[in-house]
Amino acid sequence: MSNMSKSAGAKVPYIVSNIERCMCSQCPVQADSVCAQDKYSRLKNEMESLGEGEAPEPHKVPGVYCSAGTATCSDLDKNRDCICKTCPVWEEHGLENANPIMYFCNSGRAT
Template identity: 55%
Template sequence: MNKGRNTPNEETRFPTPRERGTDFEVPYARSNIEKCMCSQCPVQADSKCAQDKLQSSKKAMGAMPGVEVPNPEDVPGIYCSTGKATCQDLNSERQCICNSCEVWKEYDLGEGMPSQYFCKNGKAT
């Protein structure tokens, strides 16, 4: 089913976040993933899980057309949108950098709860 998009065929079309049934306060969108600072955060710097996901999600996004994005559980970041990290080897004893992120600033995430450590505390509300 094409939904009015100009795509070569169904096999190359990736579902949009809304089509996957996701609806986030901070939109789970390519533009926000690209601004996300989570990959540079000390909390996940030594996480093998996060580093592996970072490599595979970058590769996947490079192969996806336009604004398409990988499934949220495959992206090690934008936790303010998607919620707690699925990686279990993050070190939340380290300093969080959420408040230095453009997504955090753009959506005034300091005003909501939680305001930081989205990877541990869940998505912004």
């Protein structure tokens, strides 16, 4: 493994393909979050304004918390069900063996 991924301490890279495949946009935990929904409404334009393969700053993306760490929005309902286990990124990176394994928006990124 490269030193970079070791020093980052994260299992999941913060890259466009993971942002695009993330299921957080469908998650009940964020469904009624005005803050997260507002970020989603701006995200498409934001991504279109960037170059090919360039990822928006993490605070503009209400997802890939497994990579970026806890949500910047504070109005998420963590009592609802996390759907990370339905996500191809979760599967690909073996996050069943990570710490934490779910609710990255609340518990922080997967290591």
